[in-house]
Amino acid sequence: MAPAKPISHFFGKTPLARRDALYGYLFILPQMLGFFAFVLGPLLAVFVFSTQNRSLLQPGITFVGLANYERLLTKDPLFWQVMGNTLVFAGGLVPLNVVLALVLALVVSQKLRGIVFFRTLYFVPVVTSAVAWAIVWRFLLQGERGTINQILTMIGIEGPNWLRDPGWAMFWVILTRTLKGVGINMIIFLAAIMDLPGELFDAASVDGANGWQRLRHITLPLLAPTTLLVTLLVMIGSLKVFDTVFLMTAGGPANATLVLVNYIYMVGFQFFESGYASALSVVLFLITLGLTLLQWGMRRRFSYNEQ
């Protein structure tokens, strides 16, 4: 890593260094222009919008200070329900996804005949269209005619109307979302497992460690940075979820699966209240940022081999 320079030295001390620096900045200019125009600009705009009362339909814009935040904290009971749903969703998805990805990676890292087939199999949902995935699940989970309930009927169980029951609907949204995304995390874990130094395992075997002990004391600690990365990605993804919910339940039944991004969409693009929707987006941003920083801060505690 290059040592950090004081601002005054940004363009270098000598003419040559300055010219080099200039070329460097010119090279990154196109990328930075795009970043400022399409990422940083809209993000800052969202902060500004969140202090305004503005509607997509009405022409007038008025500055309202923190009124939108006051509204979401004190006057919008649906916001708290949505936050609760988002928490349940993330709280269910993150552990399920990370643990399943790790287990699958450990299984498919075995050198067995035909293992490539299984690796591919678990990866297939990742490359499937999210829309098709959600709609097919909606069909499977129908009340009477759904495949799952028909199978249950065969063994004498009368299944509930899965997606119309508030508790079950959230469960299935989490599960289908996990199955859709677990493959990519499995691949990340698999790459890390393949990269683990073999001599540590040989040494442990010589010392008499059994399979469980090797997993517990070598594999898992060495995988800690990867686990952190995967957890971070899944967590941010879980806060951003939109399509699965939108297509499977549309936030229902009775708002039981209405999560933050779906609520932002509803307020911004069905009620056209851009100002309030922006305030909600800022809340999403701050939560994501906060949780991410927290995880970075905690990384030393369980990462053994980070330089």
Add this chain to the structure above:
Amino acid sequence: MKSAIHRMPVLATVVITLILVITACAAPPVIEKPVIQTQVVEKQVMVTQVVEKQVVVTATPAPVPTKAAQPVNLRFTIWSSNEKHLAMLNGFAAAYKATHPNVTVQFDTIPFADYATKLAVQLAGSNPPDAGWMPESLAVPFLEAGAMNDLGPRVKNDAQYDFADLSKPAMSLYLKGDAVMGIPFSTSPHFMYYNIDLFTKAGIDTPDKMYANKQWTWDNLAKAAKTIKDKTGVFGFQSVSAGIYKEYLTQSLAEFTRAWGGDIWDAEGKTCLLSKPESVASVQWYYDMVFKDKSAVPPGEEVDFFSGGAALRPGYLSEVSRLEKATFKWGVIRLPEGPAGWSSVIGQSSIVAFKASRNQETVIDFIAFMTNKENSKTMAQFFPSIRKSVLESPDFLKANPLVPADMMKDHVVPSIANGRLLPTHTNFEKIRLAITPIFDAMWKPNANVQTSMDKACEAMKPLLNK
């Protein structure tokens, strides 16, 4: 050095989070949506006479001369992607260009499910559409936002246009004092489609026989639906556009509550009427079909009338084209009578000029051209017109090749003449989304309909007009 390294991950985290979150918040999530049935997107077959009619479309000379030299491009938003609708609309554009060589009109399709959202975004953006279709459910909020332009001065002072020919009750949404904020082009009543094969299999009278015997009531419909379900195993009834559990809740509620003498809210949009005994009785009637008789399609079930999954389904006339390739015999008839008599429910789509347009004069003139007598007749092959001269013409009865002329005469024309518009409201979307969770909670066995309707009214209260 050490502190710089220490800070880097924090900085990186902030940047990564910025990027990831912004993709969630700043941009509207663009996703494909399942095709949702709307009232005018269906395929229709045109008979040859109609095709000929299209060719003879002529442009009435515009009283307001457009600046000849300046090329003008008009963008017109619609929600139909039906090739035949587009061919007809492009025919209007071509005919207009013949007399106004500088004007090019482009029709932009936005799927109905996204229409409100995308239209609002486009109108707020830097390239707003000049004109577009407007469904009745969006009309009030868009009107109150002042999004539309007055067409009155152009259409009222043109003798050839014959403004008096437009049915005024059908235009009530758009007449604001002297101003004319839109021209309805499709006034489409709800009808009942039925699967004759299933009635025959169950050994009961078909709806047209019930109608002839003056027994075509919602109660008898429920009995027929139960018999069909019991004898054939196929659902007896499916709600309009298969959407009572989703975005067509208010459409179904309007059908039922009004036939019983209730409604969702009153004409002023001030009072909730769902908890009225009549409205409750009508919702209870449907509820019992689903959970007692088990004859209506329950929530969460993916079946469809048009592929033979149900025996009866209300729908729009334009949906008849979906039956072109049906493998069963079918019929279509007016909605049945309820305890309060017959109530025809109509959906309405209009053409409006947007205030955001930079070509006000031209676009208003084009709308006047599109909705003149001759072109209204052409449009009536797909969309029931509000022009008396069109509705009364014998051509209209023959306009749709799939529907026999006497059916048009006995059911379509009176349904339009006696129809009441679906409920509209400034806060329509908010009300719909406020009551949907309450209905969601009610759609399960052993629910109390009265309590749910009380709750729905409670939820609606802050959103109704003061």
